[in-house]
Amino acid sequence: MRIVVLAGGIGGARFLRGLMSAAPDADITVIGNTGDDIHLFGLKVCPDLDTVMYTLGGGIHEEQGWGRADETFTVKEELAAYGVGPEWFGLGDRDFATHIVRTQMIGAGYPLSAVTEALCARWQPGVRLLPMTDDRVETHVLIDDPDAPGGVHDPDAPGGAGRKAVHFQEYWVRLRASVPAHAVVPVGADQAKPAPGVLEAIADADVVLFPPSNPVVSVGTILAVPGVREAIADAGIPVVGLSPIVGDAPVRGMADKVLAAVGVESTAAAVAKHYGSGLLDGWLVDTVDAGAVDEVEAAGIRCRAIPLMMTDLEATAAMAAEALKLAEEVRG
Amino acid sequence: MRIVVLAGGIGGARFLRGLMSAAPDADITVIGNTGDDIHLFGLKVCPDLDTVMYTLGGGIHEEQGWGRADETFTVKEELAAYGVGPEWFGLGDRDFATHIVRTQMIGAGYPLSAVTEALCARWQPGVRLLPMTDDRVETHVLIDDPDAPGGVHDPDAPGGAGRKAVHFQEYWVRLRASVPAHAVVPVGADQAKPAPGVLEAIADADVVLFPPSNPVVSVGTILAVPGVREAIADAGIPVVGLSPIVGDAPVRGMADKVLAAVGVESTAAAVAKHYGSGLLDGWLVDTVDAGAVDEVEAAGIRCRAIPLMMTDLEATAAMAAEALKLAEEVRG
Numbered sequence: 001m002r003i004v005v006l007a008g009g010i011g012g013a014r015f016l017r018g019l020m021s022a023a024p025d026a027d028i029t030v031i032g033n034t035g036d037d038i039h040l041f042g043l044k045v046c047p048d049l050d051t052v053m054y055t056l057g058g059g060i061h062e063e064q065g066w067g068r069a070d071e072t073f074t075v076k077e078e079l080a081a082y083g084v085g086p087e088w089f090g091l092g093d094r095d096f097a098t099h100i101v102r103t104q105m106i107g108a109g110y111p112l113s114a115v116t117e118a119l120c121a122r123w124q125p126g127v128r129l130l131p132m133t134d135d136r137v138e139t140h141v142l143i144d145d146p147d148a149p150g151g152v153h154d155p156d157a158p159g160g161a162g163r164k165a166v167h168f169q170e171y172w173v174r175l176r177a178s179v180p181a182h183a184v185v186p187v188g189a190d191q192a193k194p195a196p197g198v199l200e201a202i203a204d205a206d207v208v209l210f211p212p213s214n215p216v217v218s219v220g221t222i223l224a225v226p227g228v229r230e231a232i233a234d235a236g237i238p239v240v241g242l243s244p245i246v247g248d249a250p251v252r253g254m255a256d257k258v259l260a261a262v263g264v265e266s267t268a269a270a271v272a273k274h275y276g277s278g279l280l281d282g283w284l285v286d287t288v289d290a291g292a293v294d295e296v297e298a299a300g301i302r303c304r305a306i307p308l309m310m311t312d313l314e315a316t317a318a319m320a321a322e323a324l325k326l327a328e329e330v331r332g
Numbered sequence: 333m334r335i336v337v338l339a340g341g342i343g344g345a346r347f348l349r350g351l352m353s354a355a356p357d358a359d360i361t362v363i364g365n366t367g368d369d370i371h372l373f374g375l376k377v378c379p380d381l382d383t384v385m386y387t388l389g390g391g392i393h394e395e396q397g398w399g400r401a402d403e404t405f406t407v408k409e410e411l412a413a414y415g416v417g418p419e420w421f422g423l424g425d426r427d428f429a430t431h432i433v434r435t436q437m438i439g440a441g442y443p444l445s446a447v448t449e450a451l452c453a454r455w456q457p458g459v460r461l462l463p464m465t466d467d468r469v470e471t472h473v474l475i476d477d478p479d480a481p482g483g484v485h486d487p488d489a490p491g492g493a494g495r496k497a498v499h500f501q502e503y504w505v506r507l508r509a510s511v512p513a514h515a516v517v518p519v520g521a522d523q524a525k526p527a528p529g530v531l532e533a534i535a536d537a538d539v540v541l542f543p544p545s546n547p548v549v550s551v552g553t554i555l556a557v558p559g560v561r562e563a564i565a566d567a568g569i570p571v572v573g574l575s576p577i578v579g580d581a582p583v584r585g586m587a588d589k590v591l592a593a594v595g596v597e598s599t600a601a602a603v604a605k606h607y608g609s610g611l612l613d614g615w616l617v618d619t620v621d622a623g624a625v626d627e628v629e630a631a632g633i634r635c636r637a638i639p640l641m642m643t644d645l646e647a648t649a650a651m652a653a654e655a656l657k658l659a660e661e662v663r664g
Contacts, residue, residue, distance in 0.1 A: 078425070082433050096432075
């Protein structure tokens with residue numbers, strides 16, 4: 001079975017571990033979000049691709065969910081001694097090596113997809129990991145800025161008066177999503193092309209899965225690359241997602257903050273309807289959200305309520321198995 | 333007193349420590365060799381500038397003479413795990429931070445002289461450290477290459493038959509100067525311009541000193557930047573050097589190998605005459621080479637024999653004091 005998974009970072013990576021356990025013989029292609037890529041210290045950092053690669057390759061810091069196990073921070077400390085930041089982004093020494101190799105290869109002219117393949121030659125993640133695009137896409141978040149032209153934020157002010165756009169990582173990591181997000185913009189996405197292999201993988205797939213990743217800044221950014229949403233919608237294969245919202249709150253992370261920015265309620269049903277029946281065929285919600293099943297099905301999306309907490313590999317594999325089962329039901 | 337010093341790496345840096353001790357009130361400008369700069373892992377590495385900066389700034393690995401004290405090698409190990417080398421060049425984690433900052437600044441458009449000044453803002457070396465040039469100059473060494481067109485090396489063969497050029501660091505660090513050097517070429521030097529401040533510092537100086545650095549690949553490369561040799565020769569101020577050769581062998585390093593490439597004997601007198609009386613006014617040789625004093629003076633260069641081993645700060649300061657004393661004698 002050929003499975004395509006649209007993955008963000010931690011949630012996507014953990015789900016993939018469960019999927020590989022549930023379907024050990026499946027041929028899995030992961031289309032990874034690159035909208036949260038960032039240039040730090042002149043190096044190209046791809047947090048989501050690396051989280052998938054490290055998690056499936058056995059190099060991840062398990063408790064933290066991102067970054068390398070057994071990590072040290074000498075380079076970062078030295079950079080701080082030079083007065084060079086940002087200090088709010090935690091790059092460790094082992095992680096730095098990945099970004100140095102990536103940046104060197106990109107500087108030599110290789111596209112990100114080729115670089116990712118080269119990095120995976122070491123990590124052997126057991127899946128084919130593709131960036132959603134080789135082009136530069138950067139998710140920016142529009143927040144209030146009392147210092148911006150236009151003065152103190154006026155919610156009724158036209159345009160961007162009193163607001164500013166910050167890189168997603170600045171919003172997520174530095175500000176910890178503590179201020180309202182007025183808009184989420186994947187800058188450059190409209191001009192981006194799917195990376196080599198992305199559309200082909202979708203066309204060849206038997207099923208497409210959306211892990212319980214952030215529907216706006218992870219899965220949503222991948223779908224914003226022209227051609228990807230259409231390829232999935234038109235592939236004529238089951239598309240099944242798992243809700244990242246359990247009991248009206250994100251399982252982890254701060255997805256509610258960016259859902260608000262796109263006018264979507266933080267509920268399992270609202271996220272399903274945000275994807276829409278034109279894209280999504282099946283949706284899994286947690287048992288605590290069993291009351292949402294009817295609402296989702298009324299929107300034309302097959303829905304089941306199962307335990308959705310990825311507490312360990314066994315629970316996660318069970319979730320993946322349910323997703324594949326729902327896909328077969330949908331295929332009918 | 334304003335002193336200009338042309339410095340390579342370890343020898344130059346240690347001499348500078350002695351000079352600062354001998355002349356604590358002097359205003360010292362160091363013109364540093366950049367011919368052994370190398371791009372590694374996509375990062376710009378300036379070994380000689382960094383050795384001076386770390387040595388005078390208190391960050392040097394004292395026994396080794398280069399690199400940072402209390403160093404770790406996590407990044408390098410991770411790069412090797414990716415199969416990315418070279419492994420023969422020992423970049424530590426602390427050192428990597430310097431190269432990351434430098435590369436980021438150069439990528440942002442700052443010239444190397446501005447970058448060096450920014451790095452020195454942290455290290456406070458107590459001297460003004462200038463790269464010899466902001467332009468790219470790379471010292472290459474011509475060695476035998478049985479695989480090159482022309483086959484097995486024939487010493488009488490024309491041109492480069494059976495030879496190849498390698499970066500100085502590859503010759504020095506990887507090959508440890510274990511094969512004959514047929515030529516030493518500072519590639520790019522003919523098109524290079526002295527960095528801002530270099531010619532001005534020479535014009536304003538009261539004395540110019542050549543530490544016991546490598547006369548070919550350190551001091552020689554600096555003098556190869558058009559305008560530098562002429563500025564020193566025409567400044568009308570004493571120019572005094574210290575022999576890096578003691579008892580017909582280099583005090584440290586492998587200067588004899590590259591001296592052979594330029595047809596200069598490994599003797600204290602031959603190096604003085606290689607610089608020449610048109611450039612050099614005074615020359616210090618070690619007491620074991622006292623027999624060379626007459627030969628050097630016959631070549632028009634004032635010469636004294638004193639202990640030239642930089643065994644500790646006191647001995648090095650005494651050498652520097654003798655150099656300044658000889659400069660005053662020459663000034664007359």
